[in-house]
Amino acid sequence: xxxxxxxxxxxxxxxxxxxxxxxxxxxxxxxxxxxxxxxxxxxxxxxxxxxxxxxxxxxxxxxxxxxxxxxxxxxxxxxxxxxxxxxxxxxxxxxxxxxxxxxxxxxxxx
Amino acid sequence: xxxxxxxxxxxxxxxxxxxxxxxxxxxxxxxxxxxxxxxxxxxxxxxxxxxxxxxxxxxxxxxxxxxxxxxxxxxxxxxxxxxxxxxxxxxxxxxxxxxxxxxxxxxxxxxxxxxx
Numbered sequence: 001x002x003x004x005x006x007x008x009x010x011x012x013x014x015x016x017x018x019x020x021x022x023x024x025x026x027x028x029x030x031x032x033x034x035x036x037x038x039x040x041x042x043x044x045x046x047x048x049x050x051x052x053x054x055x056x057x058x059x060x061x062x063x064x065x066x067x068x069x070x071x072x073x074x075x076x077x078x079x080x081x082x083x084x085x086x087x088x089x090x091x092x093x094x095x096x097x098x099x100x101x102x103x104x105x106x107x108x109x110x
Numbered sequence: 111x112x113x114x115x116x117x118x119x120x121x122x123x124x125x126x127x128x129x130x131x132x133x134x135x136x137x138x139x140x141x142x143x144x145x146x147x148x149x150x151x152x153x154x155x156x157x158x159x160x161x162x163x164x165x166x167x168x169x170x171x172x173x174x175x176x177x178x179x180x181x182x183x184x185x186x187x188x189x190x191x192x193x194x195x196x197x198x199x200x201x202x203x204x205x206x207x208x209x210x211x212x213x214x215x216x217x218x219x220x221x222x223x224x225x226x
Contacts, residue, residue: 004152008150031211031212032212032214034214034215041222042219042220043198043200043217043218043219043220044153044200044215044217045217046214046215046216049214051212088152088153090215092212094211094212095211096141096143096158096160096165096204096206097155097158098143098155098215099152099155100152100153100154101152102150102151102152103150103152
């Protein structure tokens, strides 16, 4: 059974701080990795995608991938109250199936 | 804007009464997916269509069926909804083929199903 594991949280950070979200996955054949943001009662929204080892930066967001350790992370710099949401880690094996973690709830305190 | 649209946003049905959820897309993506998401859980893939080819996940109950009459539309039919089928149902699309096999999912707004 392929799995994606995340700490459910909640993770609470003050406004302006860095939020660090982590994810591990079980399938070594996984080829693409995604972070989605999901507000309560809404559908997931793509934040970042990463395909190779290392860091990828997009604005306040940085995704980090370490395939040897089967580990993906998301850093959110200068966290804002509007960043408060559940962050879903998702992994795709190069086929059609994208497997999601249950998400980490993030609270950014003003 | 190119989009994935789900209707209705909220659906209430009675125990055992068939219900159909719909999804349409203007992205011209060749793969369409249905996910089920219960509260505080990961979205769970039910099935997907790659063009007209239907692929059912092994643990998707027989109670769930799907139709894709054309590239733009896909339907989720729940033949006899039970209380345990109350969830958010998410339609998603992606592009597949040479150079696209790792493309992300694009989600619709979801349909929240309540079973009474």
